[in-house]
Amino acid sequence: MLKSRIESLGVYLPERTVTTQELVNQMPTTPMFDLEQLTGISSRRWRAEHEDCHSLALDAIEKCMAQSKYGATDLDVIICTSITRFRDGLKYYVEPCLSSDLKKALGMRADALNFDITNACAGMFSGIYLLNEMIKSGAVKTGMVVSGECITPIAETAIKEINNPIDHQFASLTVGDSGAAVILDGTESTQEGIELLEMVTLSEFSDFCFGMPSKKNSGVAMYTKAMEIHSTVIQRLPKILGEYAERYNLSGADFDHVIPHQTSERAIRTALDLCAQTFGEIPNICVSLDKFGNTSSTSHFVVLADQLAQGTITAGQRILMLIMASGIVLGMASVTLGEHLGAQAWEPL
Amino acid sequence: MGTVIKNTAIVSDNGFSSLENSTLAGKRCIETSGVCPSEIGALIYTGVYRDDNVMEPSIACLIQKQLALGLDVELSHQASQKSDKSASHAPVFSFDIVNGACGLLNAFKVADALLKNGTARTVLIVSGDCHPSKRERVDFPFVATGGAVLLQWDNHPDRGFVANSYITDPNNESSINAFGDLSEFGENGRENATVLMDQDYQEHFFELALTHINQFTGLNRISMDYLLTNEVVEGFASQLCYASDLCADCKPVAIFSEFGGDIHTSSLIAAYESLQKRGILEPGKQLLFSAVGSGNAAACAHYVV
Numbered sequence: 001m002l003k004s005r006i007e008s009l010g011v012y013l014p015e016r017t018v019t020t021q022e023l024v025n026q027m028p029t030t031p032m033f034d035l036e037q038l039t040g041i042s043s044r045r046w047r048a049e050h051e052d053c054h055s056l057a058l059d060a061i062e063k064c065m066a067q068s069k070y071g072a073t074d075l076d077v078i079i080c081t082s083i084t085r086f087r088d089g090l091k092y093y094v095e096p097c098l099s100s101d102l103k104k105a106l107g108m109r110a111d112a113l114n115f116d117i118t119n120a121c122a123g124m125f126s127g128i129y130l131l132n133e134m135i136k137s138g139a140v141k142t143g144m145v146v147s148g149e150c151i152t153p154i155a156e157t158a159i160k161e162i163n164n165p166i167d168h169q170f171a172s173l174t175v176g177d178s179g180a181a182v183i184l185d186g187t188e189s190t191q192e193g194i195e196l197l198e199m200v201t202l203s204e205f206s207d208f209c210f211g212m213p214s215k216k217n218s219g220v221a222m223y224t225k226a227m228e229i230h231s232t233v234i235q236r237l238p239k240i241l242g243e244y245a246e247r248y249n250l251s252g253a254d255f256d257h258v259i260p261h262q263t264s265e266r267a268i269r270t271a272l273d274l275c276a277q278t279f280g281e282i283p284n285i286c287v288s289l290d291k292f293g294n295t296s297s298t299s300h301f302v303v304l305a306d307q308l309a310q311g312t313i314t315a316g317q318r319i320l321m322l323i324m325a326s327g328i329v330l331g332m333a334s335v336t337l338g339e340h341l342g343a344q345a346w347e348p349l
Numbered sequence: 350m351g352t353v354i355k356n357t358a359i360v361s362d363n364g365f366s367s368l369e370n371s372t373l374a375g376k377r378c379i380e381t382s383g384v385c386p387s388e389i390g391a392l393i394y395t396g397v398y399r400d401d402n403v404m405e406p407s408i409a410c411l412i413q414k415q416l417a418l419g420l421d422v423e424l425s426h427q428a429s430q431k432s433d434k435s436a437s438h439a440p441v442f443s444f445d446i447v448n449g450a451c452g453l454l455n456a457f458k459v460a461d462a463l464l465k466n467g468t469a470r471t472v473l474i475v476s477g478d479c480h481p482s483k484r485e486r487v488d489f490p491f492v493a494t495g496g497a498v499l500l501q502w503d504n505h506p507d508r509g510f511v512a513n514s515y516i517t518d519p520n521n522e523s524s525i526n527a528f529g530d531l532s533e534f535g536e537n538g539r540e541n542a543t544v545l546m547d548q549d550y551q552e553h554f555f556e557l558a559l560t561h562i563n564q565f566t567g568l569n570r571i572s573m574d575y576l577l578t579n580e581v582v583e584g585f586a587s588q589l590c591y592a593s594d595l596c597a598d599c600k601p602v603a604i605f606s607e608f609g610g611d612i613h614t615s616s617l618i619a620a621y622e623s624l625q626k627r628g629i630l631e632p633g634k635q636l637l638f639s640a641v642g643s644g645n646a647a648a649c650a651h652y653v654v
Contacts, residue, residue, distance in 0.1 A: 083405050090531035092404065094397050094542070095643040096523040097448045103517060110516050114646070115455040118445035120405045126444045130459050137462040200440045201392075203413035204420040211405030213538025218531050220404065220538070236422050326406040327443070 004135040004184040005193040005338060007142070010064025011305035012056060012179040013045040013292065013349050018152075020044075023159060023173055032165045035173060040265025044176030044293030046152050051177070052089070053082040057102055057148030060179030060298075065106075067344055068183050070142060072106045075183070077113040077143035079131060081123030081297050083211060085116075086150045090219060102146065113140070120209070121261060122199065122325035123147060123297035124180065125333065129197055135186045146181040147297040154222040157214050161221065171209075171224035174264065176293030180301040191316065192338035196248055199323060199331035200240070205232050209326035224326075233324055234271050240330055242278030250334070252280030256317040257307070261324040262289035262299040271324075282320060286312070292349070308346040315342020351509025352461040352500050354652070355471070356382035357622045359615060360495040361608060365485050368400045368408060370495025371477035372415040374615075378473070378497035379416065387439040389418055389499075390469030393460065394445045395452035395614050396477040398491070401539040402529050409443035412475055419443075442469075449525065450579045450642025451515070452476075453617050454650050457500070457638075458513055464502040472500045476614035481529070482540035490544055492608050496615030507633070513650040514565045518557050524550035525643040551582050555589065558641035563594045565649040571635055573599045573651075575624060578639040579616035580605040586620075595637070616640070630654045 020036040020043065036042055047056070057080060065072065080099035085092050099114040108114075119126040127145035134140045158172035187193050208229050214221040245251055252258075252275075260268050265287060272285060288306040295302045300321045307313040315337050323331035358378035360370050371394065379386055394409035413419060419441030446456045453476055460472040477495040480486040485493075503509050527544040534541045547553065558578065566573070576590045576599055586601035602620040605611065612619060617638050624630050634654040641647040 085404065087528075092402060092529040092531060093527070094399070094447070094529075095449050095525045095527040095544075096646075097644070100448075100517065100523065100644040100646065104519065110519050111514070113455065113458070113515050114517065114644075115446050115448040115452065118404070118447060119407045119409075119443075122444075129442075130462070133462040133466055133468060134459065137465045139458065139462050199442045200422075201410050201413060201419060201443045202421050203410050203418065203441070203443065206406055206410040206414045209405065210403060212401055212403045213529065213531055213534070214536060215539065216536055218533075218535045218538065220531060222405065239422055327410040329410075329442075 002136055002186045002188060003193045003195065004132045005187045006182050006335065006341065007185045008064050008068035008183040009301060009305060009341065010060045010067060010181045011302055011349060012059035012063060014047050014051055014177050016046045016048060017043050018046040023155060026159045027162060029163065038264065038266065039174050040290055041174050041293050042290050045178065047150055047177040051150065052086045053084060053098060053148040053150045054087050054101060056150060056177065056179035057082065057146045058105055060148065060181040061102065061106060061146055064181035064183060070183060072108050075108055075112055075142055075144055076140035077131065078103050078108060079115060079117055079127040079143065079145045081117045081127045081145060081147045082149055083120060083123060083297055084150050084220065090153060119329065120326035121296045121299065122323050122327065122329040124301065125199065125323050125331065128182065128184065129199055131184050132194055132197055135184060142183065142185040144181055144183050148179045149296050149298050150177055151175045151296050152177050153220050154211065157217060157219040157221040160217055161214065168223040168225060169221060171226050172222045174294045176295050178295035178298045178302050180298035182301065192336045195334040195336065197333040198244055199329060202236065202328045202330065205328040208328065229328065230267050232328060234274050237271055237330060238274045238278045241275050241332065244332055245279050252276065252282040254318060255282045255320040257284045257286050257313055258282040258320040258322060259286045259300050259303045260322040262287065262294050262303060265289065305346060306349050309348045315339045350504045350506055351511060352464050353503040353509045354621065355384060355499040355501045357618050357625065358497045359619045359622050365479045365493045366400055366483045367396050367398055367477040367479045368411060370479065370493060371396060371475040372412045374495035374497035375412055375416050375473060375475045378499055382499050384471055384499055386418055388471040389441060389473050391463055391472045392418065392441055392443040393456045393472065393474045395456050395474060397447060397449060397614060398478045398481055398542065400481060400483055402481045407443060407445045409445050413441055413443045448646065449644060450613055451640045451646045451648040453614055454638060454640050454648035457510060457650055460500050461510060464500060470501065474498050474500065476618060478613040481542050490546060490611060491613040492610035494608060494612040494615040496618035498618050508653055511651050511653055515648045516561050518645040521553060521645060523643045524553045524645055553645060554581055554641045557645050557647045558589055558639055559592055561647040561649060562639055566594055571651065572596045573637040574634045575599065575636050576601045576639060577617055577620035577636055579613065579641065581611050
């Protein structure tokens with residue numbers, strides 16, 4: 001049966017590293033808690049002045065294309081899923097869509113499809129979800145999902161504006177910049193592919209997190225009801241995973257690794273401990289947020305590239321990816337990487 | 350067999366909030382469709398301009414909540430008993446598709462895959478473009494309108510979307526550039542947007558749409574009964590129809606004067622609805638949906654009623 005697979009992956013992280021302590025030192029009032037200890041995030045990558053969503057996406061695309069057997073004119077569709085849509089500094093573009101210029105820059109065919117998706121941190125997986133559906137239906141043969149996430153502007157705003165111990169902008173201090181791109185194509189192989197991908201939006205909680213321009217300063221802010229999101233997710237994720245486990249006859253033991261969305265170390269481990277009750281334990285939890293922070297829409301793929309570079313994840317291994325995002329969007333993907341991905345030389349990020 | 354339009358709704362003269370207009374359109378579309386809300390498995394928002402320039406979450410999930418669709422998982426029998434009976438807890442996946450005036454046809458293509466695969470039984474697509482300030486602005490080029498369309502799969506051999514096509518213009522920059530410059534707007538970033546349209550944007554869009562329609566109809570060789578298109582200026586549909594290779598019997602659907610201007614991402618829904626209201630959409634009628642917009646990009650879809 002035709003399913004899609006990850007044919008190529010490219011991840012780009014900016015060179016500059018900024019530590020959590022450096023951010024805290026810039027705040028007018030020192031937080032009452034140890035932010036690094038609470039989140040598990042020691043550092044994150046920070047864009048250079050000339051970098052924006054477009055350039056971060058292009059850098060990731062370059063790495064992705066270098067690993068791929070496809071050329072630009074082979075791709076039937078490109079989907080861009082950046083949340084912040086910044087170009088030329090803090091210009092938030094709504095028209096044309098970002099994929100429009102990426103398509104031109106890449107040299108894709110004029111009749112190849114392009115569009116953007118906005119779906120918070122679930123953006124890249126939303127793009128993969130739709131491309132997966134289009135490959136399975138026969139609408140397209142191959143395509144790219146890319147996200148250039150220039151998200152540290154929300155941290156810059158948070159540093160200026162946080163003024164109380166339970167400020168809704170604290171989560172903004174966890175983010176890091178990145179770019180990631182994947183190419184998907186179809187396969188009949190039983191040894192690799194995206195075996196399942198389920199996503200659902202629990203809209204009752206759609207107002208728990210907003211990213212929008214600040215009302216106090218020029219710039220963008222993110223306002224997160226972090227405690228409410230955490231409690232909502234840990235109450236529901238075990239039930240949802242349990243339903244998927246039953247539907248697909250799966251358990252944690254069927255997987256070699258789990259890559260959760262990278263929010264905070266404590267939140268991840270709490271959620272997975274609870275999920276073990278309905279889903280069973282998974283041998284290895286993959287985390288890279290200590291070095292790179294929460295890279296939002298690219299998070300799973302930054303971790304995947306990091307773990308491939310370290311040799312922790314290898315070809316043929318089955319990976320559970322847990323999707324959690326504002327909306328609230330929850331979901332899971334089961335991905336087995338093909339031999340061609342394992343055979344490549346992965347540079348450290 | 351293919352994806353069919355089950356119902357549509359258009360909202361105008363309802364203020365200047367994209368969210369409220371598209372939500373109301375969605376509500377009316379569902380209520381008059383005969384479709385049970387619990388059948389809706391996906392909700393796609395295709396509007397370009399967003400209230401308060403909200404970047405996260407998706408506008409689709411905010412609309413999903415207002416429509417009381419897929420609010421939560423069923424946590425317990427007691428919880429489901431207490432919940433609003435009109436609300437649907439059937440799972441829904443929602444997201445925004447953004448591609449200027451072509452976004453709606455991109456959403457149709459994506460929805461077609463979801464319906465063909467059986468991943469969703471019904472897809473609700475909504476649209477709406479108002480100034481981010483949610484106020485009437487004379488410098489905003491689009492008329493505040495919300496639209497909604499329900500799509501389902503139909504196994505009838507001769508109905509639905511049968512072909513589609515898309516192109517971008519490789520030779521020119523986008524004729525519309527719209528952005529919020531947060532450095533420039535200061536603390537007023539939520540209320541502002543800069544919309545720049547090239548002096549020749551109408552001509553560029555016309556040329557691209559004309560080229561694409563001729564390519565598409567040349568390949569498909571079907572006599573179309575109606576041309577449905579977004580109208581960037583009054584008379585756009587009829588000029589396009591008569592300049593193209595579409596047969597002499599093909600009639601353009603004009604919407605510009607009805608709404609007093611360009612209604613952007615809601616255009617094709619409004620065009621379809623106007624045919625529906627006139628009672629002339631008999632089975633077998635051949636419709637050509639055409640959209641052209643920023644990028645620059647053009648999209649076509651052939652629909653059999």
